[in-house]
Amino acid sequence: MADTEKKKVIKPIKNFSMEEYISSGHRACQGCAEVLAVRHVLKAIGPDMIMAMATGCMEIISSPYPLTSWNIPWIHVAFENAAAVASGVESGLKALRRKGRIPNKDVTIVAMGGDGGTTDIGFQALSGMIERGHKVIYVCVDNEAYMNTGIQRSSSTPIGATTTTSPTGKLEPEGKSTWKKDMVAIAAAHGIPYTATACPTFFTDLQKKIQKAKEVNGPSYIHILSVCPTGWRVPPNKAIEYGQLAVDTGVFPLYEVENGAWKLNRKPKELKPVSDYFKGQGRYRHLDERFTQQIQDKVTERWNKLVELCSEKPEK
Amino acid sequence: MGRKVGIEVSIAAAEAVGLCDVDVVAAYPITPQTHVVEHLSELCASGELDAEFVPVESEHSAMSVCCGSSAAGARTFTATAAQGLALMSEIVFIASSMRLPMVMFLANRALSSPLSIWNDHSDTMMVRDSGWIQVFCENGQEVYDSIFHSFRVAEDPKVSLPVMINVDGFNLTHVIEPIEFWTKEMAQKYIPPFKPLYKLYPDKVVTMGAFGMPEIYAEAKMSQDQALWNSYPVIKQAWDELAALTGRKYSPVELYKTEEAETLILGMGTICETASLAVDKMREQGKKVGLVKLRLWRPLPVDDIKNAISGAKNLLVLDRAVSFGAANGPVTTEIQSIMYHEKERPNIYNVIAGLGGRDVTPEDIIKMLETALANKNQGYNIHGVRG
Numbered sequence: 057m058a059d060t061e062k063k064k065v066i067k068p069i070k071n072f073s074m075e076e077y078i079s080s081g082h083r084a085c086q087g088c089a090e091v092l093a094v095r096h097v098l099k100a101i102g103p104d105m106i107m108a109m110a111t112g113c114m115e116i117i118s119s120p121y122p123l124t125s126w127n128i129p130w131i132h133v134a135f136e137n138a139a140a141v142a143s144g145v146e147s148g149l150k151a152l153r154r155k156g157r158i159p160n161k162d163v164t165i166v167a168m169g170g171d172g173g174t175t176d177i178g179f180q181a182l183s184g185m186i187e188r189g190h191k192v193i194y195v196c197v198d199n200e201a202y203m204n205t206g207i208q209r210s211s212s213t214p215i216g217a218t219t220t221t222s223p224t225g226k227l228e229p230e231g232k233s234t235w236k237k238d239m240v241a242i243a244a245a246h247g248i249p250y251t252a253t254a255c256p257t258f259f260t261d262l263q264k265k266i267q268k269a270k271e272v273n274g275p276s277y278i279h280i281l282s283v284c285p286t287g288w289r290v291p292p293n294k295a296i297e298y299g300q301l302a303v304d305t306g307v308f309p310l311y312e313v314e315n316g317a318w319k320l321n322r323k324p325k326e327l328k329p330v331s332d333y334f335k336g337q338g339r340y341r342h343l344d345e346r347f348t349q350q351i352q353d354k355v356t357e358r359w360n361k362l363v364e365l366c367s368e369k370p371e372k
Numbered sequence: 373m374g375r376k377v378g379i380e381v382s383i384a385a386a387e388a389v390g391l392c393d394v395d396v397v398a399a400y401p402i403t404p405q406t407h408v409v410e411h412l413s414e415l416c417a418s419g420e421l422d423a424e425f426v427p428v429e430s431e432h433s434a435m436s437v438c439c440g441s442s443a444a445g446a447r448t449f450t451a452t453a454a455q456g457l458a459l460m461s462e463i464v465f466i467a468s469s470m471r472l473p474m475v476m477f478l479a480n481r482a483l484s485s486p487l488s489i490w491n492d493h494s495d496t497m498m499v500r501d502s503g504w505i506q507v508f509c510e511n512g513q514e515v516y517d518s519i520f521h522s523f524r525v526a527e528d529p530k531v532s533l534p535v536m537i538n539v540d541g542f543n544l545t546h547v548i549e550p551i552e553f554w555t556k557e558m559a560q561k562y563i564p565p566f567k568p569l570y571k572l573y574p575d576k577v578v579t580m581g582a583f584g585m586p587e588i589y590a591e592a593k594m595s596q597d598q599a600l601w602n603s604y605p606v607i608k609q610a611w612d613e614l615a616a617l618t619g620r621k622y623s624p625v626e627l628y629k630t631e632e633a634e635t636l637i638l639g640m641g642t643i644c645e646t647a648s649l650a651v652d653k654m655r656e657q658g659k660k661v662g663l664v665k666l667r668l669w670r671p672l673p674v675d676d677i678k679n680a681i682s683g684a685k686n687l688l689v690l691d692r693a694v695s696f697g698a699a700n701g702p703v704t705t706e707i708q709s710i711m712y713h714e715k716e717r718p719n720i721y722n723v724i725a726g727l728g729g730r731d732v733t734p735e736d737i738i739k740m741l742e743t744a745l746a747n748k749n750q751g752y753n754i755h756g757v758r759g
Contacts, residue, residue, distance in 0.1 A: 104574045108440060121588050124579035129572040131443050132581035133466055137436035140428065144398065144440020144448075145572055147424035151395035151446055155422060157565075158445075163574055181436065184429030 069260060073099040082125040083117040087292025089299060090114060090197045090282035093256040094168070097195055097280075098128065100266035101164050106145055107131070110138035110169030110178055113204045114197060136177035139185035142167035142192045164193065164270050171198040171212035175237045186246040186275045193269045194277045196239060199284035207287045211237040214307070216351055217339040219287075224342045231342060235354070243277035244313040250276040252312035252321075257283075257299030261310060261321055268314075281308045289338020301333040306359040311366060318365040330355050374553035381512040381544055382407035384551045385477055388519035390421040391559040395446035398426040398437035402456040403489045404541040405479040409451055431456035435463035438474045442467075442534075443580055445571035447523065448474040453541055454481035454495040461499055467534045468503030469596055470581055473526035473568070474534045475519065476504075480641065480692075481541040482728040490729020491541040493641070493692035496669075497702045503596055505535040505603055506670040508640040512549030514667075515539050517614060517622070520554065520562055524610045527566045531603040538669070540642040542729070558617055600671050607668065624673035625680050626665040629655055633662030636681055636718065637741065639690035640666045640703065643725070643732060647690065650737035661741070666703070674710050681711070687718040688741050691752070692726050700752050721745075722752040730756065 077098035084091040094114055098105075106129045109115050115132050118125035133141045146165045152158045167185070169178050174196035182194060201219045202208040209222040209232050218224055218231035243251040250272045254262040262280065269276035281302055283295040290298055302308040305328045310321040330352045334340040343351075379387075386408050389397070397416070399409040415421035424441075428434045434450050442448045452460065457478060467474065482488040483495055496506065505525060509515045515537065522535035539545055554562075570578050584592050608624065615621040628648050630636065637647050644665040654661040664680045666673075681687050691701025699705060704722035711717040721744035726732040732755070740755050 106444070106572045106574065116583060119579055119582040121582035121584050121592075124582060126579050127577055129574060129577055130579050131440070131572055132583075133436060133439050133470070134463060137433060137439075137463065140433035140436030141440035141443075143426060143428075143433070144396065144437035144442075145444045146440075147396050147398070147426050147437065148441030148444035148446030148448070149573075151422070151424045151441075152444070155395070158573065180429060181433050184433055187429070188426065 073102065075099065075103070077103070077127045078118065079125045079127060083120070084113070085286045085292070087285040087295045089256050089295040090199050090284065091117065093197050093262065093280045093282045096256055096259045096262050097166070097168075097266050100263035101166065101270055103128065104162065105164040105166055107166045107168060108133070108138045108141040108145060110173030111135035112170035112173050113199070114168065114170065116204055135173055137181050138167040138169045138173060138178060139181040139192070139194055142194070143185050143188065143190045146190045146192055165191065166193045166195060168195045168197060170204070171196060171200060172202045172210045174198075175212040175239055176210050183246065186243060186248050186277065189274050191273065192275055193266065194275065196277070196279045197282045198279060199282045199287060200236070201284070201287050203284050203287040212239070216343055216347060218342065219339070229342065230347050231339070239279050240277070240311070240313065244316070247316070248277055249274040250312070250314050251278070253279050253281070253308065253310055255281045255299045255303055255308065255310065257296050258303065258310060258322065265312060287339070290336060294336070298333070298337070301328065304328050305330045305333040306355050307333055309359065309362055311362060318362070318368065320363065320366040327356070327359060374555050374558065376550055376552045378548055378550050380407060380546065380548050381515050381539070381551075382546065383411050384512060384516045385519055385539070386411035386415065387553070388516050389449050390415050391554055391556055392520060392523045392563055393447065393559070394421070394423050394449045396424045396426060396437070396441035396448045397450065398428050398434045398441070398448070399450050399452065400428050400431045400434050400456060402431070402453045404481060404545045405451045405453045405456070405477065407545065408477050408479070431460040432463060435460035435467060439463060439467050439470065439472050442472040442474045443470070443572050445566065445568050445573070447527070447566045450474065451477035451479065453479040454483050457495045457499060458483060461502070464499050464504065465502045469592070471532040471599065472534060473532050473566070475522040475526055476534065476536045478536050478538050479541040479545045480538050488728040489541070491543050492727045492729070493538070494694070496536070496538050497693040497695070500670070500702060503533070503600055504670065505533055505600065505607065506538060507535070507668055508538045508666065509544065510642055510644045510665060512544065512547065512551050513620065514622070515544065516551050517618065517620060520559060521610050521614055521622070524563045525603065525607050527563070527568075528606050529567070529569055531599070531606050532568065533599060533603060538641060543642045552618070554618070562613065562617055604671050604673070622667060623676070624668035625676040626667055627680060628663040628665065630662030630664065630680070632660055633684060634660040635686040635688070635741065635745070636662050636664050636684045637688045637690065637737065638664040638666060638681065638703070638707065640669060641692070643690055643692065646732055646734055647737050649734040653734060654738060672706060672710070677707065677710060678714060681707070681718055682714055682716050684718040686745060687720045688744050689720060689722050691722060691724045694724055694727070694754070704752065719748070721749065723755050724752055725755040727754065
């Protein structure tokens with residue numbers, strides 16, 4: 057190694073599992089922050105879990121028969137039904153446990169889907185799962201487009217981003233012209249016991265939230281921003297950095313809603329300008345100053361609203 | 373032996389599901405399936421049935437919940453009809469491909485459009501090639517007994533496939549019939565506990581629903597096809613054991629007054645009861661007519677059908693669905709296909725009848741037969757339709 061600089065000693069993190077529940081050798085792209093998010097989710101829960109996964113990047117990179125990357129019981133049925141399949145697993149185990157046919161121990165049920173499988177096609181199944189109150193952690197790993205099929209826009213694609221179905225053109229110079237669907241607010245509106253945003257750049261925060269969700273007696277929804285170097289047109293070694301910028305510019309704030317109480321988990325003294333986050337991302341390279349400013353105004357407005365929500369004391 | 377009661381067929385079916393000690397019921401309401409799931413939710417609410425009733429937000433989720441619960445090793449039941457089956461059909465194909473045993477009560481209803489809540493077989497024909505075991509019922513007792521039989525067959529480790537019980541909507545779901553009930557002990561004796569070869573539980577790591585590259589997909593489909601064919605002896609054996617238990621004998625193909633019959637009528641479901649009355653009348657007139665009832669639709673009992681019809685001169689096949697733009701109705705196409713290579717085979721005529729709840733009487737069937745034999749029509753016609 058040419059790098060002779062003295063490295064900072066990284067202190068071991070408390071309760072950080074050294075077990076791996078998703079094996080390396082999977083087929084994710086270089087620098088994929090989504091598979092990193094999956095790794096941390098699994099570590100936070102441990103071996104006593106079952107996962108139902110939607111069709112998508114994480115499914116396709118991990119399960120080409122006869123190979124598998126999963127060191128946990130795992131099922132994939134279709135694209136739009138991870139929440140419903142998880143509901144079924146949870147209900148089945150509940151009945152079997154009650155009848156004494158399986159051991160009386162807690163098994164964490166996780167449903168996982170990408171932004172397409174969650175915010176678009178799986179939206180109804182997710183809403184049903186939350187409303188019925190299944191004890192399932194639903195994790196959306198959001199890379200902000202249909203990356204598995206070749207970077208098409210989803211309702212979680214942010215405003216201004218170009219994808220293969222929200223290209224820039226003479227009539228639509230801005231790329232995607234609508235705002236990203238606010239899934240955590242939607243989950244909160246269901247009266248869900250616990251919902252939060254997370255990002256693998258801040259992996260201790262992510263793990264803490266998953267563990268919190270695990271303890272909740274009911275459904276929980278965790279929305280994880282997962283930088284996709286391939287789809288966002290950024291270098292693979294910048295995925296972690298862009299995750300940090302998304303949070304510190306206020307584009308993707310880290311917060312949680314616990315029994316109706318909103319809480320900011322990371323509050324920078326001053327937000328960085330959104331242009332810092334856009335810079336270097338191929339999907340935003342067409343943005344002019346005027347449109348960037350428009351987005352900046354909206355991000356600031358939304359951030360202020362969030363800060364306000366998070367400062368409110370919940371009604372007792 | 374259980375007691376005999378006059379009861380609505382849907383309620384009796386739900387009672388049977390309860391006796392099977394089902395673990396999970398997931399369903400979405402749709403006419404004419406509702407009475408089945410309403411009664412099951414009542415049984416769960418009152419504590420008479422220890423099961424999870426999952427009131428899903430769509431049929432797509434109903435079938436998805438069933439896949440999850442079956443994969444977890446829970447005994448699983450659902451019920452639907454027509455549009456509900458259409459909405460869940462994506463997952464219907466996956467359930468059988470993933471070899472997830474479960475039982476579905478399908479209240480056969482016409483597909484939209486125009487919207488119709490009434491009976492025909494267009495819904496089930498849509499999922500004909502889904503890889504499920506598919507049986508048809510003629511009366512309430514058959515429906516009731518089929519629930520036990522279906523759980524027994526579906527969960528047999530040699531089968532491990534979902535089973536669909538076809539019950540003609542309204543014509544059968546909503547009628548009150550005398551039905552001889554089973555006891556809990558009979559059900560327990562007949563259906564062993566569900567022990568799947570693989571299930572989702574942390575004591576053993578499994579990956580279910582991996583994706584298939586071109587190198588493996590064809591093999592996966594071949595093994596699925598073999599599994600469905602291999603279910604045939606299990607289905608028969610389970611019917612034999614059911615006969616020993618109840619005294620009621622079921623077969624893949626059942627015959628009615630076929631002795632020395634020159635002309636046969638073949639149908640599936642409740643139309644067979646109507647056809648049996650038509651046969652009675654024609655026999656009274658000295659006509660050599662008999663009836664062949666096809667109870668098992670998938671896997672198709674090819675040899676049983678050949679044995680039943682090869683000696684006849686004429687065969688009228690009653691279809692209850694249109695296969696648009698095809699040579700014949702779906703049942704007729706199959707019968708013609710399996711008889712093509714036979715040296716002795718009847719002239720096969722096809723009538724499509726009873727679409728969207730259009731009533732079919734014994735007189736209609738007599739007329740269909742007379743017209744077919746007189747005109748010797750090739751291809752199909754839709755009976756009684758106004759031009």
